Amino acid sequence: MTRERFIELVTAEQEPLRRFLLALCGGDRAISEDIAQDALVKAYLASGEFVEHYKFRTWLFKIAYRTFLDYTKRPHRLAEPLDERIEGGERADATFRYEALYHAIDQLPEQSRAAVLLYHIEGYSFGDIATITHSNPIAVRQRLSRGLRQLKKILER
């Protein structure tokens, strides 16, 4: 894949990708932007291996999700409670419009979080979510329903 083609595809997909990462990081813009940039650089370096008939968006999200998981394994700010991260970092949404949602999402296990966000925000199928999260569609379905139940409980409190 040429660099021009890569930029063209990324330009079309960068907003959904950043939106997904922002929600995945519980609204922490600084961290989500770091992860997005890292993921895009990784994707660029691996773009020679990309097979054209494969969905670019799914491939990109898969890299981004892996980058996010790598990031969470490092001992740093994502281990802190959400309030501290928000105070310490730049707010993604100045109006605090999504504060309740971020708080609720932040309490979900990572895999349920990814399944809920990819299905309900990005509109992915179970199969695509399974590809992105390196899982299987049945497990994704279970995580999704479990995640939604948990989210509902958290938001009811």
Added chain:
Amino acid sequence: MKQNETLKAMLANYQPNLGDSDKYISNLQRRLDAIETVKQMYETERRKIRNRLIVAFVSGGIAGVAMAFYIMLHPIAPITMDQLPAQWMVADVNIIVKVLAITVFSVLIAIVSSLFYQIFKKDYSAVTSPSW
């Protein structure tokens, strides 16, 4: 049921402000430019190292052939030569064995030259393979 719908609608309507997309892409392009520069530096360095390695190997081979011929022409001091068994003397050795000996010796010298070059060349791996 209604709460479920509200939750799903909340997620479906999630549209945070992500800032200027053009600026984001131009930042990404700058980062890709930097990567390309490092990649080109790496490629140039790799080519240089490969060429030097070939030169070291060929020089080693030539030196090996020259040394082998020298040794074959002046094998052993005349005093000790008389004391050696007849089959050890170069004059009795088959020509194929001589050629083989020269080849093996030359290749060994060439490999040793290349290895020396590998050991003493500059290490660029830290620059060219960052842990992205």
